[in-house]
Amino acid sequence: MSWKRITPEAAAALIAARTPVLLDVRDERSYAAARIRGARHLDNQSVQAFVASVEKSVPVLVYCYHGNSSQSAAAWLAEQGFAEVYSLDGGFEYWRGHYAIES
Secondary structure (H helix, E strand, O other): OOEEEOOHHHHHHHHHHHOEEEEEEHHHHHHHHOEOOOEOOOOOOHHHHHHHHHOOOOOOOEOOOOOOHHHHHHHHHHHOOOEEEEEEOOOOHHHHHOOOEOO
C-alpha cells in the first residue's frame, strides 16, 4: 500500500466530497485546543484500536503541525493496509489560517 501528500486545497475538496477519516497526530493539548472539524486524535495509546476498528477502504487524511510528522504516520497506516492515505501538506498551522477549525 502507499500514501500520498495532499495540498490543503485538494484536502478541502476531499473532505467535502468523500468525508475521509481525519486524524490529528499532534499532542493531546494542541488537539484539545483546536483541530480540523471532525478530526480524531491519534496517538500511541489509540492507534491500535483505530487500526482494528476502521474499515481499511475508507480514505484517511492525517495531519500534524506542519506536515512533516504526518508523513511518517501516513506511511505507517498504509503499511497497516489502509488503501487510501493522505498526509496534509502544511499541516494544521496552514489549515487554520485558511479553513474552518473547531475548538
